[in-house]
Amino acid sequence: MNNYKTKEFGFTEEWVEKALEYEALQTGRVSSLAKGIYKLITGHGDINAELSGKFRFSAAGPLDYPTVGDFVMLKHEAGSAIIHHVLPRKSVLTRKEAGMTQENQLIAANIDRIFICMSLNSDFNLRRLERYLTIAWDSGATPVVVLTKADLCEDVPAKLDAVSDTALGVDIFVTSCMSEDGWHPVKESIAKGHTVAFIGSSGVGKSTLINALLGEDLMETDGLRNDDKGRHTTTRRELFVMPDGVILIDTPGMRELGVQSVDLSRSFSDIDELSAACRFNDCQHNSEPGCAVKGAITEGKITEERLHSYRKLEREAAYAEMRARKREEEKIKKMFGSKSEMKKKLSEVKAKNRR
Incomplete structure (x- = not known):
C-alpha cells in the first residue's frame, strides 16, 4: 500500500497523481548515494535501497538512474529495499562530466530554486558565474545568486553592480556568516x-551557509587557505530537511563546468535581445555593419568579455549537440547497419510481403 504521508520531504499533492500508477509500491526520496546504495527518506524513516535488476537492464543511460532529489517507487523485499521506478522529474540539474567525455552528469533533481554561491574574495569570477547561470536556467529551476564572505570584500557595491549586469532578472543576496543575521535574507x-x-566552487562557503540555515553543524567546514580561498569539504551530494519543511541539497564544488546543448537566451538575455536588432539576421557580431x-x-552597455564568453559557450553547446547526434547515429548504425544495408533489408521485407 502506498504511503502518501510524506509531505515533510517534499512529496506534495502534485506527486501523488504520478505515484498512483504504482499502488503496490511505497514512495521515497533520494537523500544521498554512494557506490550503488541509495539512502532514501520515506514515511517510515530513512532506509538504504538498491536498484532492481529490471531497472538496471532497462536504463538507457546515466540520466535514467536516480539522483539526489528524485522521488522513487520502492518495495521491501526479503528485508531489503528495492527501487523499481523513478517518477518523472519536474527539473534536473546536470553538467558535462570532467575530461574529454561528452556525457552528462546528474547533480540533483526536482529542484525549485538553485542558489549559485560565489564568494566576494578571490573566488569572484563573472565568467564562471555565467556558466553556472546557464546550467541553472537549463535545469528548469529558478537560479538565485548568493554572494558570500562579504566581510572579506573591500568594495561590495562595485562587485554587486557587476553581478547585477551579469545575472539579469535573477535575485541576488549578499551574505556573511560572520554576522549573526548575515544569512537571514536567504532563509x-x-x-x-x-x-x-x-x-x-570549492570553499565558497556553501556548507557554512547550510549549517546556518539548518541551525546546527551538520556539514563539515574549514577555514581559509593561505591564498584567501576556502578549503573544499563537501565530497558528495546530500539532501537535508529543515524543521520548517524546506528541503536543502548541498553539492560538492565543481572544478570543471562544461555545458551541453543548452539555451543561452536566459543567461545572456541582453545579447539575445540586441541580436534581434542587428541589420543582418545571421550577424556574427564581428565587423558586420549595423x-x-x-x-x-562601444556605448559601454555590455563588455567585450561578455560577448567573448557568450561565443565560447555557444561553440561548446553546438559541439556538444553535434557529438550527441553523432553518438545517436552510431547507436542506430550499430543496431541496424549502414543506410544501404537498411534499404536493402527494407526492400527484402517489401518483396517478401508481395509474394
Whole structure:
C-alpha cells in the first residue's frame, strides 16, 4: 500500500497523481548515494535501497538512474529495499562530466530554486558565474545568486553592480556568516515545501551557509587557505530537511563546468535581445555593419568579455549537440547497419510481403 504521508520531504499533492500508477509500491526520496546504495527518506524513516535488476537492464543511460532529489517507487523485499521506478522529474540539474567525455552528469533533481554561491574574495569570477547561470536556467529551476564572505570584500557595491549586469532578472543576496543575521535574507526567500540546491566552487562557503540555515553543524567546514580561498569539504551530494519543511541539497564544488546543448537566451538575455536588432539576421557580431551588439559594446552597455564568453559557450553547446547526434547515429548504425544495408533489408521485407 502506498504511503502518501510524506509531505515533510517534499512529496506534495502534485506527486501523488504520478505515484498512483504504482499502488503496490511505497514512495521515497533520494537523500544521498554512494557506490550503488541509495539512502532514501520515506514515511517510515530513512532506509538504504538498491536498484532492481529490471531497472538496471532497462536504463538507457546515466540520466535514467536516480539522483539526489528524485522521488522513487520502492518495495521491501526479503528485508531489503528495492527501487523499481523513478517518477518523472519536474527539473534536473546536470553538467558535462570532467575530461574529454561528452556525457552528462546528474547533480540533483526536482529542484525549485538553485542558489549559485560565489564568494566576494578571490573566488569572484563573472565568467564562471555565467556558466553556472546557464546550467541553472537549463535545469528548469529558478537560479538565485548568493554572494558570500562579504566581510572579506573591500568594495561590495562595485562587485554587486557587476553581478547585477551579469545575472539579469535573477535575485541576488549578499551574505556573511560572520554576522549573526548575515544569512537571514536567504532563509526568508525560501518557501516551505520547496527544494533548493546550493552549487558553487570549492570553499565558497556553501556548507557554512547550510549549517546556518539548518541551525546546527551538520556539514563539515574549514577555514581559509593561505591564498584567501576556502578549503573544499563537501565530497558528495546530500539532501537535508529543515524543521520548517524546506528541503536543502548541498553539492560538492565543481572544478570543471562544461555545458551541453543548452539555451543561452536566459543567461545572456541582453545579447539575445540586441541580436534581434542587428541589420543582418545571421550577424556574427564581428565587423558586420549595423551590428547592435557591437554598438552596445562601444556605448559601454555590455563588455567585450561578455560577448567573448557568450561565443565560447555557444561553440561548446553546438559541439556538444553535434557529438550527441553523432553518438545517436552510431547507436542506430550499430543496431541496424549502414543506410544501404537498411534499404536493402527494407526492400527484402517489401518483396517478401508481395509474394
